Amino acid sequence: AQKITQTQPGMFVQEKEAVTLDCTYDTSDPSYGLFWYKQPSSGEMIFLIYQGSYDQQNATEGRYSLNFQKARKSANLVISASQLGDSAMYFCAMREGLVSGNEKLTFGTGTRLTIIP
Amino acid sequence: DAGVIQSPRHEVTEMGQEVTLRCKPISGHDYLFWYRQTMMRGLELLIYFNNNVPIDDSGMPEDRFSAKMPNASFSTLKIQPSEPRDSAVYFCASRRGRIRETQYFGPGTRLLVL
Numbered sequence: 001a002q003k004i005t006q007t008q009p010g011m012f013v014q015e016k017e018a019v020t021l022d023c024t025y026d027t028s029d030p031s032y033g034l035f036w037y038k039q040p041s042s043g044e045m046i047f048l049i050y051q052g053s054y055d056q057q058n059a060t061e062g063r064y065s066l067n068f069q070k071a072r073k074s075a076n077l078v079i080s081a082s083q084l085g086d087s088a089m090y091f092c093a094m095r096e097g098l099v100s101g102n103e104k105l106t107f108g109t110g111t112r113l114t115i116i117p
Numbered sequence: 118d119a120g121v122i123q124s125p126r127h128e129v130t131e132m133g134q135e136v137t138l139r140c141k142p143i144s145g146h147d148y149l150f151w152y153r154q155t156m157m158r159g160l161e162l163l164i165y166f167n168n169n170v171p172i173d174d175s176g177m178p179e180d181r182f183s184a185k186m187p188n189a190s191f192s193t194l195k196i197q198p199s200e201p202r203d204s205a206v207y208f209c210a211s212r213r214g215r216i217r218e219t220q221y222f223g224p225g226t227r228l229l230v231l
Contacts, residue, residue, distance in 0.1 A: 033217065035219055035220075037222075043206060043224065043225050043227070044222060044223075044224045045210075045222035046222075047219045047221060050217065050219055052217060103148060103150075103165055103167075103172070103173070104165075104173070105150075107159060107160040109159055110159070
């Protein structure tokens with residue numbers, strides 16, 4: 001079974017609209033972290049936002065927020081007021097076993113977001 | 118603060134040649150990771166170090182791949198001999214050893230083996 005599933009290979013969104021990128025995960029470990037990274041066409045991986053499994057509130061970082069629904073095992077990224085510079089690949093990732101010391105990040109296959117002017 | 122530094126940014130080589138990729142992690146970070154990204158396989162963790170010690174190299178594809186971290190500020194990933202299927206983007210990432218800390222990635226090395 002896939003640990004991280006991103007079901008949207010590509011999305012087109014009008015500039016200034018909000019966009020939601022889907023991510024579901026699979027783990028039986030109670031202690032885990034969820035991450036979103038952005039990879040623009042230049043290739044670098046840019047960290048956007050983190051959500052811990054025990055966090056009571058959804059994470060927010062500027063225009064980015066994470067819609068964390070633990071029972072459904074989903075961690076969707078919401079970008080408000082999208083900008084042309086948001087066009088990029090977006091990867092969801094998970095690190096299980098935070099307390100036990102697991103260091104591996106498992107990445108999804110990514111969603112290519114294109115913002116239309 | 119300087120981010121993770123990788124060199125070279127681009128490398129073109131011929132099959133059979135030795136390739137060495139270099140990484141300087143963020144100062145103060147305890148962990149260093151090497152990843153490979155391809156269209157077919159996505160992002161794969163190759164190996165990671167904690168305090169300069171290799172912890173898990175189960176992702177290293179073959180004996181042709183080796184990685185070292187002689188000190189806290191430098192790591193290398195070596196491919197000898199290189200093959201066309203090694204063509205990929207290789208990322209180095211580092212992080213501090215705290216639970217909520219994320220991994221910060223370098224700009225990557227784009228390797229093409231002809």
